Amino acid sequence: MPIRTASARWSGNLTEGTGTIKTGKGGLSGNYSFASRFEEGQGTNPEELIGAAHAGCFSMAFSKGLADAGFTPTSVDTTAKVHLDKTDAGMTVTRIELETVGDVPGIDDGTFQKIALGAKENCPISRLLSPGAEISLNASLA
Structure with missing residues (x-):
């Protein structure tokens, strides 16, 4: 690779x-x-880039999981909200909230949720970040 x-x-x-x-x-x-x-100044920051990486990685992993289960997604839209908090150890990314909406013809919500959870647990960026940050997922069908 x-x-x-x-x-x-x-x-x-x-x-x-x-x-x-x-x-x-x-x-x-x-x-x-x-x-x-x-603060709320113009420009980007490292946490936004982590969020973009996580949202992109999750979306790809979720799309793969859906395809492996026989469902071709029309689209997967994911937002990652990265929380940077002051802790005893200093400024720390404490949690990331993944919010995804999938347009997936023919899938039921239970199957959709199961595949979404698998993608959250197994995408490489989730595996990198989960030992130190709490990662939550809110997944919904379009």
């Missing part, structure tokens, strides 16, 4: 500096700052 890369550059001190983040092949890039990370 290929090794994936991303990079970041930060200039200045923590509260007044600025930075840029980009993926190795240039598919994503963005500015970030103290304000975009800890």
